[in-house]
Amino acid sequence: MMKFIPIAGWLSLLLGFTALFFYIVLPELKTVILSLTAVAVSNGIFFLVSEGTTLKKFFSSRSALHGTNAFILTSVVLGILIFANLLIHRHSHRFDFTEGSLFTLAAQTKKFVADLPREVKITAFFQIETAEKIAFANLLAGYLEETDKIKITYVDPDKNPAVTKQYGVTTYGTLVLESGIKETKIQNATEEKLTNALLKVTRDEQKTIYFLEGHGESQITSLENEGYQTAKNNLEQDGFLVKSLLLLKTGEVPEDASVLVVAGPKKPIQAEEQNSIQAYLEKGGAVMMLVDPQSKFGMEGFLKNWGVLLGGDIVIDPMSKLFGGDFAAPVVNQYTIHDITSEFVLATIFPVIQSVRGIPGAGIETVELLKTSENSWAESDFESGTVKFDAASDIKGPVSVAVVATKLLEAEDSHEESDLSEPHEHEKSRPKATLVVIGDSDFSNNRYSNFSGNGDFFLNTVSWLAEEDNLISIRPKERKNTPVHLTRAWGTAIFVLGLLVFPGLVAGTGIRVWWKRRGL
Numbered sequence: 344m345m346k347f348i349p350i351a352g353w354l355s356l357l358l359g360f361t362a363l364f365f366y367i368v369l370p371e372l373k374t375v376i377l378s379l380t381a382v383a384v385s386n387g388i389f390f391l392v393s394e395g396t397t398l399k400k401f402f403s404s405r406s407a408l409h410g411t412n413a414f415i416l417t418s419v420v421l422g423i424l425i426f427a428n429l430l431i432h433r434h435s436h437r438f439d440f441t442e443g444s445l446f447t448l449a450a451q452t453k454k455f456v457a458d459l460p461r462e463v464k465i466t467a468f469f470q471i472e473t474a475e476k477i478a479f480a481n482l483l484a485g486y487l488e489e490t491d492k493i494k495i496t497y498v499d500p501d502k503n504p505a506v507t508k509q510y511g512v513t514t515y516g517t518l519v520l521e522s523g524i525k526e527t528k529i530q531n532a533t534e535e536k537l538t539n540a541l542l543k544v545t546r547d548e549q550k551t552i553y554f555l556e557g558h559g560e561s562q563i564t565s566l567e568n569e570g571y572q573t574a575k576n577n578l579e580q581d582g583f584l585v586k587s588l589l590l591l592k593t594g595e596v597p598e599d600a601s602v603l604v605v606a607g608p609k610k611p612i613q614a615e616e617q618n619s620i621q622a623y624l625e626k627g628g629a630v631m632m633l634v635d636p637q638s639k640f641g642m643e644g645f646l647k648n649w650g651v652l653l654g655g656d657i658v659i660d661p662m663s664k665l666f667g668g669d670f671a672a673p674v675v676n677q678y679t680i681h682d683i684t685s686e687f688v689l690a691t692i693f694p695v696i697q698s699v700r701g702i703p704g705a706g707i708e709t710v711e712l713l714k715t716s717e718n719s720w721a722e723s724d725f726e727s728g729t730v731k732f733d734a735a736s737d738i739k740g741p742v743s744v745a746v747v748a749t750k751l752l753e754a755e756d757s758h759e760e761s762d763l764s765e766p767h768e769h770e771k772s773r774p775k776a777t778l779v780v781i782g783d784s785d786f787s788n789n790r791y792s793n794f795s796g797n798g799d800f801f802l803n804t805v806s807w808l809a810e811e812d813n814l815i816s817i818r819p820k821e822r823k824n825t826p827v828h829l830t831r832a833w834g835t836a837i838f839v840l841g842l843l844v845f846p847g848l849v850a851g852t853g854i855r856v857w858w859k860r861r862g863l
Contacts, residue, residue: 351389455538456490456493457489459493462492462494465493466519469516482533516532518530520540521544522544527543553587555588568789571606583809605630606784608638612642627775629809630778632779634697647702649748650702651701651778654782656697657695658697662716662718675744679710687796687803691796692786692794695783699781707748708750712746713744745782748777779808
């Protein structure tokens with residue numbers, strides 16, 4: 344009987360650890376886990392009862408006390424490490440020390456991902472542990488920190504050809520995104536591509552942006568420097584439908600128009616067209632007008648009625664020379680607090696722009712959105728060939744070059760009696776017309792759209808007018824190339840220090856120690 348007692352003790356430990364292993368790895372095997380635990384506990388009780396006297400004497404010895412103290416200290420240290428690991432696992436945070444914050448999601452992406460309306464399943468087709476898969480996993484980690492609505496599944500096309508064929512995937516690195524009934528695929532995933540793909544599969548409504556044409560406006564299909572092909576592509580990447588509009592043909596702004604953009608008209612817009620734009624605004628529409636200096640578009644009176652005054656001048660800013668630009672191309676970095684420019688820190692460059700100011704109007708609220716520097720001014724006498732500030736006729740900086748005009752409209756059921764106990768809800772339900780006027784159209788054409796914050800500002804403005812707040816922010820950052828340039832002298836110094844001085848010091852110290860010990 345006595346020979347079975349040690350066996351019971353070892354069996355208790357073995358079965359206990361086996362039960363713990365199954366509990367961690369295969370928790371669904373509850374019957375097996377409970378059975379192993381029961382047998383381990385019964386064997387343990389049998390061992391303790393049988394060897395009680397021996398164990399008592401052992402733990403009373405000096406060596407056992409020291410061993411117990413060591414065990415307790417070791418357990419405390421392990422407990423602290425396990426607790427710290429659990430905290431880190433539950434409250435994970437990544438630190439990005441790269442110069443351009445390459446592994447940090449753009450504010451636009453964070454805002455959108457945090458408010459995903461529903462779950463998105465991503466199936467990623469990568470070979471096992473390739474560089475492309477690791478890079479994508481690092482990118483996706485930023486998304487998973489912001490939301491728990493993204494579910495990821497990795498599939499090796501070589502090991503799972505049936506699944507690969509089911510999704511119609513033919514290229515390594517393909518991502519398939521599914522949400523509801525929508526599905527889209529992307530390859531060579533970047534932050535911009537992945538965010539736009541998430542936008543496509545989660546957005547139920549696709550809003551339409553119309554660009555007015557027929558008056559010499561910049562064309563959205565033109566690849567020339569003055570064209571708006573880049574702006575069109577950027578809007579489409581953000582999930583918008585982009586179309587051109589000839590008002591003389593349609594007679595009215597289409598009902599599905601979320602925003603009407605008038606980009607640099609050079610010929611007069613007819614009275615019938617202006618009436619159509621006015622009717623569109625009165626229905627709660629949104630219009631973005633980009634009006635170049637000296638433009639003969641014939642809507643100055645129209646804009647005055649909406650609280651916007653065009654200066655008919657050219658803004659001069661000598662400080663633009665410091666940025667390598669032209670004094671007639673002001674660099675704007677003063678932004679009024681507004682949803683369009685929230686968290687916007689990039690400068691915007693406008694090649695030849697006129698002043699745009701807000702003026703008091705009945706029922707219209709105006710905000711001067713962009714302002715040039717204090718050293719600038721609006722030059723009224725630019726045809727004389729000399730540029731000089733004249734306090735009598737010119738406007739001293741900061742000069743406003745963009746205005747947002749908002750007008751609250753009467754609700755269709757305003758004739759009905761409203762609940763006086765809920766005035767705030769009634770106010771929120773009122774529709775509004777929004778108009779943004781900027782004194783230049785070139786800043787967002789193909790030539791200048793990628794300059795500094797030009798493209799971002801244009802996209803943010805359209806997104807705000809379309810009431811797509813998730814799209815308002817700064818676009819993803821690009822990798823910077825910052826090589827280290829060493830002079831000949833520095834190169835020689837590093838060579839001497841690295842290959843002669845430091846190794847010589849280490850060798851000399853070793854020889855000195857050896858020499859001392861040799862004499863002992």
